[in-house]
């Protein structure tokens with residue numbers, strides 16, 4: 144296999160923008176999310192009374208799901224086409240165009256963050272900064288749920304949209320720990336048909352960290 148090229152946030156945004164309607168048609172509904180994953184997301188985020196962010200919300204179906212669970216959720220994504228679709232489809236949920244690597248400090252500390260397959264395009268060198276940024280948004284004890292492609296070694300691959308990375312679960316868990324999180328749950332599912340090996344880590348923001 145040839146060398147897989149790292150991509151910038153602008154390239155990620157452009158790649159998803161050019162495929163936005165196709166992505167929405169194929170993957171933009173809860174039918175494509177495994178029931179176990181929905182339960183896990185709800186278990187960690189659904190009961191929170193403070194603000195919750197769905198960072199890299201794409202078409203917004205998981206923001207809609209969290210809203211229907213009673214969360215005060217805001218969806219944020221790089222891609223204007225996704226945000227326009229999400230606003231039309233879930234008119235009661237606030238959505239914003241923005242980058243999870245460059246978020247303004249919120250007026251109120253955040254109780255929970257979902258990053259469902261939205262950290263996958265970050266270069267390993269960018270991931271730590273992104274995780275520290277997310278931890279700083281969170282109130283002490285705040286919840287984070289990360290869904291990602293799992294693999295035996297950390298490596299980039301040609302994802303259908305643009306370059307993405309698969310991560311060993313232990314290595315991503317170590318990155319979370321270094322960024323000031325404590326793991327509270329993990330879940331893994333092997334390859335299923337065309338679906339690549341999948342993992343989820345749920346964590347809490349430590350009360351004191353650098």
Ligand SMILES: C[S@@+](CC[C@H](N)C(=O)[O-])C[C@H]1O[C@@H](n2cnc3c(N)ncnc32)[C@H](O)[C@@H]1O
Pocket residue numbers: 152155156159170171198199200201202205219220221222225241242243244258259260261262264
């Ligand atoms: C694989 S899709 C997942 C979308 C959605 N979470 C879902 O489950 O369908 C990755 C999403 O992350 C978004 N994304 C990637 N990098 C981002 C960044 N730096 N800031 C905000 N969104 C980002 C992309 O625009 C895209 O919508």
